[in-house]
Amino acid sequence: MLGNTQLIVAIAIFTLTYVVIVSEKVNRTAIAIFGAVMMLVFNIEMQHEAVMHVDFNTIGLLVGMMIIVNILKRTGIFEYMAIRAAKYAKGDPWKIVFIFSILTGVSSAFLDNVTTILLVVPVTIVIANELKLNPIPFLVPEVLIANIGGTATLIGDPPNIMIGSATGLGFLDFIVNLGPVVIIITVVTMFILKRVYGKTLVTTDERKQKILAMDEHLAIKDKKLLVKSLSVLGMTVIGFMLHQTLGYESATIALFGAATLLLISKLDPEDILMEIEWPTIFFFMSLFILVGALEDVGVIHYLAEKMLLLTKGDLFFTAMLVLWGSAIASAFLDNIPFVATMIPLITSIGEMSSISITPLWWALALGACLGGNGTLVGASANVIVSGMLEKQGYKLSFVEYMKVGFPIMLVSIVISTAYLIVRYL
Amino acid sequence: MSRLLDAELTIQTMKLRQMGAKIKTINSKMCYVKFDISGFEVAYVYNINKDGNYFLERIKPYPLAIREFYDEEQVIEIIEIDLEQFKNAINSHNIQSFIDINRRLHQSIKKFEDLFLYYNVPQSECDRIIDLLDQIDAELKDTKLSSNRIYFRKEPENI
Known part of the structure; x- marks a missing residue:
């Protein structure tokens, strides 16, 4: 414990920093x-103490997965899958929304949501342009399911990466404990979305024919790279499933996959590393230092x-407080700084009391990840969708999104509450 | 921002690929260069990529078609000569006529393109246009012979 002046200064720096982050003015x-x-x-x-607060497992996992995805996206696989799926749906708009949302949810479980x-x-x-339809009823379901799908795994959403890294909970722990509830929430959400958007998605047979005329093979840019990328991604996912058994931290698995792909892809590493989201990486590192100082x-x-x-x-009240508090906070604030602060807080609760804190980690993961669906600013993925729609000349307003997103968020947290009670409390 | 740009690029390239295009995306830097010569703006845009290729285009006072260069010295020299020539030209009392003629020539090229792309032009009309262009060409050569040369650092490339 440091002196009183340092305590006040530390609280002041931390509070001011978080207030400015929340204000989004800077x-x-x-x-x-x-x-x-x-x-x-x-x-x-x-300085040496600050560096020790940085969780290099989280940083390594983020960087490793970013490298893999940056190489994978150059193959055109997502365009290929989208065209295949749209053709499989025979150009039917709701079926396309359904298949795309499920694909997004599954991808989001293994790649970062954003x-x-x-x-x-x-x-x-x-695809929406080809069907001459407003893309909003396509994109809102996708982003909602992306945020839900990302909740299921260790690597699906940054809060889970941070929780896993701080607690030692592994890839399979997340799937086993969060996977079932995520499947239930996905099914219920798709049912609600069908009621909301189903009737608005109508197109002509001529437009459907345009989808069927698309050639998915034209989307593949580099077949050799595709084979290499998918092989490495597959190996990496298997590595995540076995990392606890093998005794490796998750970052080691991600970085091994990234380094292997970087080596065998023969792409210029400068091009790949340039596309790493360094601002996000530095944001994480800074938050670890800020929260570490507060701990000290x-x-x-x-x-x-x-x-x-x-x-x-x-335990029941604590879990409910963590779940609902995280959900409401994450609906309006950036969930990364929130989770960065909650992790040492929950760890301290575990040290000071006799309660088993493992259910609290699941409550935090569910609240922080699913809460992001509540509003347009709740998750980075939502903000990106809104920005991309605006560039295409469509306006997704805060209220328009919230009318769909907030009730779905509440339903998902109610389901999570029931799940936690039945399974852990 | 760069992430949104990437996404925007994906939309465009996906549409172009479906049209049958082969696309190569290269990381590069784009430079906008502006000079103010006594209130007269001369502007260029050039693009540098990591393969060492430069794509230079003059955008003001009137556009000059894009050209590819292989080293920065060439790009700087082209701009330097172009700028010197404009400094000379600005002092001429014919500068406004020069710019107006250039603008009209560009408009004529655009009109011709529309004519070619939107209409089935009879051969006799094409022959008449070629005759008129020959007349303009001859007029330019005559004008050269009756005018004093004012720039000597480099030989003219087209006349």
């Missing part, structure tokens, strides 16, 4: 780096005490 990476550096400038922690959306949305827009000055320990006092150490 680039989130720029302010997070500034906040982290201020912790060093004011001697809240020494990445999946960036790969799937452009091809969906092309004892604030996290203090908050954990207060939370235990509020819930009286009852």
Whole structure:
């Protein structure tokens, strides 16, 4: 525990940084780096201590998967799959929405949500254009299911990567514990979406013929690279499934896949590494330093005490507080800084009480990932979809999205509540 | 931002591939270059890629077709000579006529393209247009002979 002045300064830096991040007035990476550096400038922690707070497993996993996806996307596989799926649906708009959403959900479980959306949305827009239909009823289901699908695995959404890395919970732990509830939520959500958008998706036979006339083989840009990329991705997913048995951290698996693909693809590493989302990586590193500083000055320990006092150490109330609190917070705020703060908080609760905190990790993952569906600003994927629609001349307003997204978020959290009660509480 | 740009590019390339195009995407830098010569704007755009190819185009006061170069010295030299020539031309009292003629020639090219792409033009009309172009060509050569040369650093390429 540090002195009182340092405690106040640390809280001030942390709060101001988070307020500015939430306000979205300044680039989130720029302010997070500034906040982290201020912790060093004011001697809240020494540089070598700050570096030790950075979770390099999370960073390595993110970078590794970004490299794999950056190479995979050059093959044209997502365009190929989209055209195949649209033809399989015989150009029927609702069937296309259904198949694309499921494809997005499954892809999102194995790739980051934002990445999946960036790969799937452009091809969906092309298909919607061919059908002469507004792309909004295609894209809203896709982004909702992407956020839901990403909840199922360790690598599907950044909050899960952070939780897995901090707790040692592995790929299979996430699938076994979150997979069943994610499937139930997906089925219910698709049913609701059919009611909402089903009747608006009508097109002519002539337009359907245009879809059937598309040639999926033209989408494949490099067959050799496709084979290499899919082989490495497959090996990497198997590696994730076995990483606990093999005794490797998840980042080692992702980086092994990335390094192998970088080597055998014969692409210029400069081109690939240039496309890594470095602002996101630095954002994560800065948040780890900010939260680490708060831990060092004892604030996290203090908050954990207060939370235990509020819930009286009852696992049911604590889990409900974590689930619903995370969901509501994540619907309006960036869930990454929220989860970065909650992880040490829950760890402290575990150290101070006798309750088993494992269910709390599932509550946090479900709340933080599914909460993002609540509003247009709740998840990065939603913001990207809105931006891409705007570029295409369509406006998805905050309210229009919320009318669909918020009720679906509430339904998914109610299902999660029931699931947690039945399975763990 | 670059992520949205990538997505936008995917939409375009997917449509073009379905039209049968082969597409190669290269990372490059685009430079906009502007000069102000006594209130007269001369502007260029050029693109550099990692293969060492440069694509240069003049965009103001009137466009000059894009050309490919293989080293930066060539690009800088082209701009330098072009700029010197414009500095000379600006001092001429004919500068406005020069620009107007150039603009009209460009408009004529566009009109001809529309004519060619939208109508089935009879051969007799094509022959008449060729005759008129020959007359313009002869007029340009005559004008050259009756005019004083004012720029000597480089030989003219087209006349």
